[in-house]
Amino acid sequence: MSQHATTKPARTRAAHGWPQALLAVVAAYLAMIVTAALGLWAAGAADLPDGAFPRVVAAVVVLAVGGSVEIAGDAGDIARSDAALDALPLSVTVVGALVAGLLFLRPLRHRAVASAPELAGWALRVAVLWLLGLTALAVVARHTFTIAFDDPTGGLIDAFGATPRVGFRTEVPQTLVIGLLWLAGVLALALLVSPAAPLPRGLLRFQEAVRPAAYAMVALLLATLAVGVVIGVVVAATRGHAAETLAVILLGLPNLMWLALTVGLGTGWEGTVKGPFGLPMPQILDEVLRTGDLAELDLGTLAERDARAWWLLVAAALLVSGAAFLMALRSPARVRPWQHALHMAVALALTLTAVCLLSRVSAHYGLSLLGIGDLGGDLGGEVSLRPMLWQAFLLGAGWGLLAGFVCGLLATRFRRRGEAPPARP
Known part of the structure; x- marks a missing residue:
């Protein structure tokens, strides 16, 4: 031995x-x-x-x-x-x-x-x-x-x-x-x-608060991508353009799906598309971003062109609720609903902020010949997309508080890992 x-x-x-x-x-x-x-x-x-x-x-x-x-x-x-x-x-x-x-x-x-x-x-x-x-x-x-x-x-x-x-x-x-x-x-x-x-032993006391929330956030982002893959396959099968759809999935699917998640939760973006160049994006996004020098992209501006955009709100709410419920299930039973709400609020606020920072886009190309053109216009193009970061952070905290508390209450009806809550006197 x-x-x-x-x-x-x-x-x-x-x-x-x-x-x-x-x-x-x-x-x-x-x-x-x-x-x-x-x-x-x-x-x-x-x-x-x-x-x-x-x-x-x-x-x-x-x-x-x-x-x-x-x-x-x-x-x-x-x-x-x-x-x-x-x-x-x-x-x-x-x-x-x-x-x-x-x-x-x-x-x-x-x-x-x-x-x-x-x-x-x-x-x-x-x-x-x-x-x-x-x-x-x-x-x-x-x-x-x-x-x-x-x-x-x-x-x-x-x-x-x-x-x-x-x-x-x-x-x-x-x-x-x-x-x-x-x-x-x-x-x-x-x-x-x-x-x-x-x-390390010194960090073990933090794992009960951090790990379930971190796991839920990763699951939320990956579930959003899984939904995007399904949508992409359906679009390729029913509307053609299989090669272009595959290119978007393999290069920029999170750019589009995480943008849709933030917009569905209420976050606004600002951006523009000018000239012959653009990004492989749904046509409705291209239309909104070409409306002015600095167009606003949110649920309202999308719904003005296609009322089905309101389904982004439903999908985002379901995904966030699922993540909050998963976090509650993976947390010890002694964690109270208000604690779930705080954990979810912090996690979702940070996640949406990070997603917005990662999904920003800025690209331009221009040519000026003998003073013709100004590095833009017909001889160039520009694409930009910038999030409203504070709005994303605050909305993430608000959605997290609501979803965390409600799903924390619901999870008490299900068997969870960890010790049983102490009996009330």
């Missing part, structure tokens, strides 16, 4: 060494690369000239982990161009986060407690290999190609040799810093969400 007890800690330490860290990092990057490649292929990017496709895939993966990709334009000596892109391909982000989080937790399962140095050492191995992989992707993610579009100047662009070219490259230092912070957030969230993941 003594020999067995002596060798067990050694096997535990060996369970999360460098080979396991390499597996976690490679699997996460491979999952993101495959998702990005399939999405870009469905969007038609496989036809990009000069072997640009692998480099664009690398750039999308870099963007997915929060990296910085700089876009530079060149349109000859007599013209100037300008371009910028600030958007996350959140489908790729979610896939990478899920794979990295699951494989990070796998060697730690079936344990209740782990020391802080042990967790830090395991995370450090993953982080070192993660940075090496991200550096390789950042080096590959650079290319320059020609923009092909209808010439509104009657041939002047070709005549003066001012065919616009756009190139992109990664800001490596900034990408590595943000990519490391992204990984740290994913690993920390994985430890918070998983009920089977060990924690």
